[in-house]
Amino acid sequence: MATMLFKGFAARSLTTRLTSSCYYGMRYSSTVSNDPDSHDDFKPANKLENSGTSLSNIVEQDVKDNPIMVYMKGVPDFPQCGFSALAVRVLKQYDVPISTRNILEDPELKNAVKAFSHWPTFPQIFIKGEFIGGSDIILNMHQTGELKEKLKDDVSKQ
Amino acid sequence: MGVTKEQVESSLNSKLNPSHIEVLDTSGGCGASFVVEIVSEQFEGKRLLERHRMVNAALEEEMKEIHALSVKKAVTPEQWKKLQESNQSNPAA
Numbered sequence: 001m002a003t004m005l006f007k008g009f010a011a012r013s014l015t016t017r018l019t020s021s022c023y024y025g026m027r028y029s030s031t032v033s034n035d036p037d038s039h040d041d042f043k044p045a046n047k048l049e050n051s052g053t054s055l056s057n058i059v060e061q062d063v064k065d066n067p068i069m070v071y072m073k074g075v076p077d078f079p080q081c082g083f084s085a086l087a088v089r090v091l092k093q094y095d096v097p098i099s100t101r102n103i104l105e106d107p108e109l110k111n112a113v114k115a116f117s118h119w120p121t122f123p124q125i126f127i128k129g130e131f132i133g134g135s136d137i138i139l140n141m142h143q144t145g146e147l148k149e150k151l152k153d154d155v156s157k158q
Numbered sequence: 159m160g161v162t163k164e165q166v167e168s169s170l171n172s173k174l175n176p177s178h179i180e181v182l183d184t185s186g187g188c189g190a191s192f193v194v195e196i197v198s199e200q201f202e203g204k205r206l207l208e209r210h211r212m213v214n215a216a217l218e219e220e221m222k223e224i225h226a227l228s229v230k231k232a233v234t235p236e237q238w239k240k241l242q243e244s245n246q247s248n249p250a251a
Contacts, residue, residue: 121226
């Protein structure tokens with residue numbers, strides 16, 4: 001049950017991290033785009049299109065800036081796919097900041113991530129810039145203790 | 159219609175030459191979601207990520223229609239044998 005308590009904490013610190021560390025509008029915290037009633041015309045404009053920064057650069061920057069970067073379906077507190085939920089649940093067992101992007105809200109970002117990692121499905125987890133894999137792999141690494149080692153390493157090097 | 163369990167099996171069989179394979183259709187019939195357990199010598203010396211990549215590559219065509227693919231196990235025959243043995247000695251696990 002300590003996990004439950006921790007979950008609340010983690011979610012809060014995560015939001016702070018996300019909004020402060022990401023320079024491209026965090027769709028995650030936007031309530032507008034989640035509103036099923038909002039017409040396409042009124043959704044937040046895609047800042048990426050105007051920024052002149054290519055999407056693959058965004059992904060590259062993401063994984064460089066965030067020790068743990070997860071591209072997922074939904075958001076950590078409301079994953080919209082069982083596999084994404086599993087990945088977040090596993091990572092939340094560790095006392096580490098998790099940064100995420102919701103690929104459901106941005107098909108172009110979704111394709112850019114897939115092209116970047118050459119991996120067909122989501123979630124996709126990057127630790128310290130290294131592509132780790134999807135939910136099966138993160139669960140396996142959690143079970144074997146490999147993830148613990150990797151994250152311990154990660155924290156001490158920060 | 160989506161992909162069938164048989165299609166997934168046959169692609170994996172032809173590309174990875176597995177000594178054991180189990181494919182479960184978890185989509186409830188629409189053929190968009192599968193769980194795979196596969197034992198192949200080709201996994202020898204490969205990290206888990208590489209093994210999963212091999213499975214993904216073998217199913218490249220099918221992946222266009224599959225929404226969820228869970229590779230529960232991607233192990234070598236040797237690892238598989240050990241797994242079987244530990245399961246037998248500890249049936250509760």
